[in-house]
Amino acid sequence: xxxxxxxxxxxxxRFTVKKETVEAVRGLDLRVMRGEMVALLGPNGAGKSTTxxxxxxxxxxxxxEAEVAGFDVVTRQREVxxxxxxxxxxxxxxxxxxxxxxxxxxxxAYGLSVADARRRAQELIDSLDLxxxxxxxxxxxxxxxxxxxxxxxxxxxxxxxxFLDEPSTGLDPQNRANLQEHVVRMHAEHGTTIVLTTHxxxxxxxxxxxxxxIDHGKxxxxxxxxxxxxxxxxxxxxxxxxxxxxxxxxxxHTLGITAARTGLTLTLRADGGRxxxxxxxxxxxxxxxxxxxxxxxxxxxxxxxxxxTGRSLREENQA
Amino acid sequence: xxxxxxxVFSRELRPVxxxxxxxxxxxxxPLFFLVLFSPLLPEETGLQWFVPGMIVMxxxxxxxxxxxxxxxxxxxxxxxxxxVSPLRxxxxxxxxxxxxxxxxxxxxxxxxxITIPFGFRPHAGAVFGLLLLAIMCVGLGALSYSLALASKxxxxxxxxxxxxxxxPLLLLAGMLLPIEGGPAWLQxxxxxxxxxxxxxxxxxxxxxxxxxxxxxxxxxxAVGVAALxxxxxxxxxxxxxx
Ligand SMILES: Nc1ncnc2c1ncn2[C@@H]1O[C@H](COP(=O)(O)OP(=O)(O)OP(=O)(O)O)[C@@H](O)[C@H]1O
Ligand SMILES: [Mg+2]
Numbered sequence: 001x002x003x004x005x006x007x008x009x010x011x012x013x014r015f016t017v018k019k020e021t022v023e024a025v026r027g028l029d030l031r032v033m034r035g036e037m038v039a040l041l042g043p044n045g046a047g048k049s050t051t052x053x054x055x056x057x058x059x060x061x062x063x064x065e066a067e068v069a070g071f072d073v074v075t076r077q078r079e080v081x082x083x084x085x086x087x088x089x090x091x092x093x094x095x096x097x098x099x100x101x102x103x104x105x106x107x108x109a110y111g112l113s114v115a116d117a118r119r120r121a122q123e124l125i126d127s128l129d130l131x132x133x134x135x136x137x138x139x140x141x142x143x144x145x146x147x148x149x150x151x152x153x154x155x156x157x158x159x160x161x162x163f164l165d166e167p168s169t170g171l172d173p174q175n176r177a178n179l180q181e182h183v184v185r186m187h188a189e190h191g192t193t194i195v196l197t198t199h200x201x202x203x204x205x206x207x208x209x210x211x212x213x214i215d216h217g218k219x220x221x222x223x224x225x226x227x228x229x230x231x232x233x234x235x236x237x238x239x240x241x242x243x244x245x246x247x248x249x250x251x252x253h254t255l256g257i258t259a260a261r262t263g264l265t266l267t268l269r270a271d272g273g274r275x276x277x278x279x280x281x282x283x284x285x286x287x288x289x290x291x292x293x294x295x296x297x298x299x300x301x302x303x304x305x306x307x308x309t310g311r312s313l314r315e316e317n318q319a
Numbered sequence: 320x321x322x323x324x325x326x327v328f329s330r331e332l333r334p335v336x337x338x339x340x341x342x343x344x345x346x347x348x349p350l351f352f353l354v355l356f357s358p359l360l361p362e363e364t365g366l367q368w369f370v371p372g373m374i375v376m377x378x379x380x381x382x383x384x385x386x387x388x389x390x391x392x393x394x395x396x397x398x399x400x401x402x403v404s405p406l407r408x409x410x411x412x413x414x415x416x417x418x419x420x421x422x423x424x425x426x427x428x429x430x431x432x433i434t435i436p437f438g439f440r441p442h443a444g445a446v447f448g449l450l451l452l453a454i455m456c457v458g459l460g461a462l463s464y465s466l467a468l469a470s471k472x473x474x475x476x477x478x479x480x481x482x483x484x485x486x487p488l489l490l491l492a493g494m495l496l497p498i499e500g501g502p503a504w505l506q507x508x509x510x511x512x513x514x515x516x517x518x519x520x521x522x523x524x525x526x527x528x529x530x531x532x533x534x535x536x537x538x539x540x541a542v543g544v545a546a547l548x549x550x551x552x553x554x555x556x557x558x559x560x561x
Pocket of ligand 1 (some may be wrong): 046176
């Protein structure tokens with residue numbers, strides 16, 4: 001038993017399409033320990049899927065090395081494949097197949113006996129709420145139902161290391177919560193090491209012990225969500241005023257913290273927001289400035305991304 | 320290897336078993352040829368000559384286009400899922416190619432059954448004929464899958480190549496019209512086509528001649544295509560990336 005589940009050094013992938021070279025992943029150095037739950041965060045095209053594909057033996061690296069579950073992803077592919085689970089960005093079930101059949105054959109592919117594969121398939125069908133559609137042809141399923149089937153296939157053999165590429169894309173809020181519950185349970189009950197990519201910042205925040213931010217194929221931050229927020233973005237204090245005049249007078253009493261102005265609101269960023277608000281309000285009171293609304297927000301991972309790259313992940317998602 | 324191949328084989332076969340009528344729908348093409356072409360045949364040769372060729376044709380079109388299924392799975396992501404599984408890469412191609420035997424046999428038996436009321440009389444040697452056909456369709460299936468793997472992200476290449484190759488192979492093997500009377504260059508091209516040997520062998524087998532040179536050549540052609548197809552396919556699958 002190794003305690004390091006993933007170790008990469010200078011992992012790099014270049015694609016050449018029509019003489020143009022895309023550096024999808026550039027010199028990634030990663031280390032993930034057994035039992036960790038890690039989220040890869042980054043905008044579209046950042047290199048998340050390419051990284052997962054190299055780690056799952058689907059793509060040979062251009063240069064650099066990677067070891068997964070103790071085995072090299074290039075020279076010991078079979079050993080790696082036997083130890084991992086992978087839920088890709090696409091749909092894993094064949095469209096002319098029935099869901100239950102695919103689940104059972106997936107279980108068989110990972111060495112379960114027919115009886116065990118059947119039993120596991122039934123468990124997952126029940127817990128992922130697929131009972132009504134499991135015996136239908138996959139092409140007749142809705143996008144969210146297909147996604148749940150993908151997740152069931154990835155979980156069927158209870159792997160020690162599970163990769164999920166945007167597992168919750170296309171799921172409604174209820175099913176997203178259900179998926180998160182599954183992931184948390186796998187992690188808690190079996191000590192499964194989990195690496196997932198996501199565009200949902202709240203999901204990364206809620207699930208991951210560790211967030212790795214990737215941009216343009218490079219690792220730009222790697223820490224717990226709390227530390228990332230503490231280090232890269234303070235609390236956000238939003239003050240709203242009734243008039244231009246009040247706002248202008250308030251600007252003189254922000255305790256030296258720079259305030260960004262939009263319309264009739266001032267936004268301040270600082271650590272220890274709650275405490276600071278009390279101080280600010282006392283100052284405004286003394287100066288006779290009336291504040292119509294105050295809001296203190298804990299920083300989000302988006303604030304972290306914004307602080308690190310000058311761009312917001314949210315905007316990219318909506319584009 | 321056998322374990323893995325069985326898993327892939329049964330996965331491929333399952334949709335057919337769940338919905339057996341789908342197999343019948345895929346054989347409209349040979350049926351059209353039978354209905355529209357056989358009335359034009361000369362009295363004395365007739366169905367005895369034509370039906371064995373139709374059986375090879377249904378194998379050529381059926382197994383030859385099966386790569387389209389893989390191509391679709393490459394787009395949706397289920398091929399990627401299988402590539403990450405611990406199944407041996409060779410099993411991914413062998414299991415798929417072996418499955419081609421089932422629809423090919425069903426088609427052949429149906430073609431025979433349909434033509435018997437119209438006067439077709441297969442000899443017992445036909446059993447050996449079906450065996451040769453099974454070997455050939457495994458080879459053609461494997462080649463079709465190889466073409467699909469080579470057409471990754473360029474689906475049109477698969478269909479363009481498959482269509483462009485199928486018809487010359489069909490005509491040059493003398494499935495619809497005899498080649499013997501044709502010009503020398505046509506006969507030469509026909510000799511390069513492995514399907515020609517299979518068609519000749521099938522005609523002799525269905526008419527009761529079993530231990531002939533042509534049957535031997537047909538067997539050789541079928542085994543050759545199967546070996547080539549499985550070799551190319553396994554190589555391709557080993558190097559397949561997502
Ligand atoms: N097979 C390929 N051939 C050429 N370029 C590729 C290939 N796969 C990925 N790329 C390029 O590599 C870069 C990284 O792609 P990747 O799919 O890893 O991004 P991602 O972070 O997963 O993005 P998304 O959030 O959109 O899924 C992109 O610029 C993409 O166009
Ligand atoms: Mg991606």
